[in-house]
Amino acid sequence: MRIATLSVLAVSVLLAACGEPEKPAVTHVDFQKELQAKLIKAKAGDVIDIPAGTYQLDRSLSLKASGVTIKGAGMDKTVLSFKGQKSGAEGLLVDASDFTIEDLAFEDTKGDSLKVVGGKNIIIRRVRTEWTGGPATENGAYGIYPVQTENVLVDGVVAIGASDAGIYVGQSRNVVVRNSRAEKNVAGIEIENTIGADVYDNVATGNTGGILVFNMPNLQQAGRATRVYKNKVQGNNHDNFGHKGTPVASVPAGSGVVINSNDQVEIFDNDIGEHKTANLIVSSYFSTGYTNLSTAEGFDPYPESIYIYGNRFGPGGDSPDNLELKALRISQFGLSGRLPDILWDGYVNVDKVKDGKLPPDLAICVDNGAAQLLNVDAPNGYKNISSDMSSHACSLPKLPAIELASAKAGQGA
Amino acid sequence: MKAWLVLAGALLLAACSKQSAPLYLPEGENYPQTLSEWGMLKLGDGHLQPVAEATPYDLNTPLFTDYAHKMRTVWMPKGEAAAYGEEHFDFPVGTVLSKTFYYPKDEQGRLRRNNQDDRDPSTGLTLARVHLVETRILLKQKNGWVALPYVWDEKQQEAHLELAGDSQSLSLLDDAGQTLAVGYEVPDANQCAGCHEESHGQGINPLGPKARHLNKDVVYADGTANQLQHWQQKGLLRGLPAELAGVPQNALWGHPRAGETLENQARSYLDANCAHCHNPKGPARTSGLMLNLATATGIHSGICKQPVAAGKGSGNRLVDIHPGQPDESVLIYRIDSTDPSVMMPELGRSVVHREGVEMLTRWIASLEGGC
Numbered sequence: 001m002r003i004a005t006l007s008v009l010a011v012s013v014l015l016a017a018c019g020e021p022e023k024p025a026v027t028h029v030d031f032q033k034e035l036q037a038k039l040i041k042a043k044a045g046d047v048i049d050i051p052a053g054t055y056q057l058d059r060s061l062s063l064k065a066s067g068v069t070i071k072g073a074g075m076d077k078t079v080l081s082f083k084g085q086k087s088g089a090e091g092l093l094v095d096a097s098d099f100t101i102e103d104l105a106f107e108d109t110k111g112d113s114l115k116v117v118g119g120k121n122i123i124i125r126r127v128r129t130e131w132t133g134g135p136a137t138e139n140g141a142y143g144i145y146p147v148q149t150e151n152v153l154v155d156g157v158v159a160i161g162a163s164d165a166g167i168y169v170g171q172s173r174n175v176v177v178r179n180s181r182a183e184k185n186v187a188g189i190e191i192e193n194t195i196g197a198d199v200y201d202n203v204a205t206g207n208t209g210g211i212l213v214f215n216m217p218n219l220q221q222a223g224r225a226t227r228v229y230k231n232k233v234q235g236n237n238h239d240n241f242g243h244k245g246t247p248v249a250s251v252p253a254g255s256g257v258v259i260n261s262n263d264q265v266e267i268f269d270n271d272i273g274e275h276k277t278a279n280l281i282v283s284s285y286f287s288t289g290y291t292n293l294s295t296a297e298g299f300d301p302y303p304e305s306i307y308i309y310g311n312r313f314g315p316g317g318d319s320p321d322n323l324e325l326k327a328l329r330i331s332q333f334g335l336s337g338r339l340p341d342i343l344w345d346g347y348v349n350v351d352k353v354k355d356g357k358l359p360p361d362l363a364i365c366v367d368n369g370a371a372q373l374l375n376v377d378a379p380n381g382y383k384n385i386s387s388d389m390s391s392h393a394c395s396l397p398k399l400p401a402i403e404l405a406s407a408k409a410g411q412g413a
Numbered sequence: 414m415k416a417w418l419v420l421a422g423a424l425l426l427a428a429c430s431k432q433s434a435p436l437y438l439p440e441g442e443n444y445p446q447t448l449s450e451w452g453m454l455k456l457g458d459g460h461l462q463p464v465a466e467a468t469p470y471d472l473n474t475p476l477f478t479d480y481a482h483k484m485r486t487v488w489m490p491k492g493e494a495a496a497y498g499e500e501h502f503d504f505p506v507g508t509v510l511s512k513t514f515y516y517p518k519d520e521q522g523r524l525r526r527n528n529q530d531d532r533d534p535s536t537g538l539t540l541a542r543v544h545l546v547e548t549r550i551l552l553k554q555k556n557g558w559v560a561l562p563y564v565w566d567e568k569q570q571e572a573h574l575e576l577a578g579d580s581q582s583l584s585l586l587d588d589a590g591q592t593l594a595v596g597y598e599v600p601d602a603n604q605c606a607g608c609h610e611e612s613h614g615q616g617i618n619p620l621g622p623k624a625r626h627l628n629k630d631v632v633y634a635d636g637t638a639n640q641l642q643h644w645q646q647k648g649l650l651r652g653l654p655a656e657l658a659g660v661p662q663n664a665l666w667g668h669p670r671a672g673e674t675l676e677n678q679a680r681s682y683l684d685a686n687c688a689h690c691h692n693p694k695g696p697a698r699t700s701g702l703m704l705n706l707a708t709a710t711g712i713h714s715g716i717c718k719q720p721v722a723a724g725k726g727s728g729n730r731l732v733d734i735h736p737g738q739p740d741e742s743v744l745i746y747r748i749d750s751t752d753p754s755v756m757m758p759e760l761g762r763s764v765v766h767r768e769g770v771e772m773l774t775r776w777i778a779s780l781e782g783g784c
Contacts, residue, residue, distance in 0.1 A: 036577040040602045062603035087598045089759040095696070111724065111754030117699060118613050140754055141724020147699045164724045171699055216721050218701040218712055245720050245727030245743060293717045293784050294732065
């Protein structure tokens, strides 16, 4: 194994330069070139160490070699700041397998912070992505962003201020997201078009929506089989500062966990509370404002086989961020009333309905004590709103845990 | 004895000023640090031109790169030829492609933004009237293609390998007297691959020298010829269909041929500027937006398609292409931006290609239907 540490000289120059914070950021050109050259020349087995320090960069970094580890001195000690970035759509773009990145931070990237596309065996550990000015529409879209990856561990990361999702796993397989914190993003954690994900022991707070499990149309892979458990999803009431047209734009402020168009989703043993719209929303692509004209053939817009059990719901539903829901709350529950913990938009695939209901294996099952599910009947213009739980009093076979070697090895770390 | 030394010295000088022979590097990573060592371009007598062994080439609709002009060359080991394929050519090991990016320069030394062709078929570029920025080398080795960026020095005498890329601030003056500030970015070697790895996992490949891009007439020193037939006659290409009618051809940028519709022009432009990423196996496959020619017009080519991970790149517009409504189309928003987190392509430009935006705007306005 070769260990490549950036030259002491370059670093000492940098540290000296960083001692004058009041001056406008000056790009550390030598550091940038040296680091990018290391990434270009990297070979399997290399560990690229970046010592403690705050480094100003103005163009994106990229890695294409597999088997490389990038390592900092800690997510608050090694900081790659992209304030004033001139080029590149991300901070670091990785198109490689067997990749590990740990103990460093990306700040203020123009676009996405850390994008990993198309690799296998990815470990993202104790990495912070943050837009330091707080939530703002001009912030980059994604913090931690593995897409079309396989065997992915996101462990102990912190994501703050993304104008889309703080932690976003898209079109991937076999994923664990745990021990992480997502704060003040539009979406805290979003699992999209992914097959097999375990999301546990995370904290999502101060976002517009806490944890999202979505399926989008027109992609190469439909997602299914995600378990969201043992998370603390609290007070995600931030105004939606996302951009129209993006999948998160339709998420109402004050949403705890949102399942959209995804199948085989299990939500259990979470603490979910203080969401002014709803603690949990189950919805279809049709509730996002798009029609069949925007979906290629074969897309399944209906959330099916959803199992909600054993969660601890806190207060919520008292001030929904949606005109229809606002009216509905008052008409159904009174001026001081609140919506139930679980909202369902009511879209079902009529081709699959038999005797007035979905087959048991496709149902939305709720076994969560006193928590109620409200069917708002969006397909019929909110006419037949129902809190009749009888068609949801069911259970589904539990999903198997994700088997991921890196997650086992990292337990307790 | 003294006389011998003088003679030897004279011989050495002669050897040094002699043009290097084209470099055959079928394997190994011992890449030259300077461009001249490749022996693809000849610098002298106030000109930069392809060496006799290399062949200049040109494309129908090229990639836009901050209004830079480009001089391209191809060289193959003697006796070797590329095998024709409708989608890709199979180039022999050792092939070297070079692409020199430069701007025309007026008598006052100001860089100009124009569309003139500064390449003389006999003498190449006149150094007094151009500013050379970079030359990119694509080399085919036994293990695949390698991309190497060389940056020209201030004296315009040599270009040096810069694996980590470079940045330059330039100012372009157009014929109307307007100046345009360009933050020119020479890509690093990974960024080269970011565009040139058209198919995930298959390594990098040349983008320009494909049948549909090369199928055009070009003025050579000895007259005008169809470029593909010229390659064939020179022994650089085998398997070219006898009838050119069977060879695909993209629209000719800026001067569409008779019968090249707005649709042809738009699809040719998207092919050259977007499809190296936006194809089912390319880096932008994750977006679900496929702008390659093989993708039929429909949701997958952007019609009424919701963006997936565009972030602020959506520009608050709901779909990639809204027929009849360019101002409601994400595609136009992104090609009309220079914000790194919004703009498309993501790399390779710092200014907007006005003529490209104008043409694609007309094309989307001409599309019928709704979303």
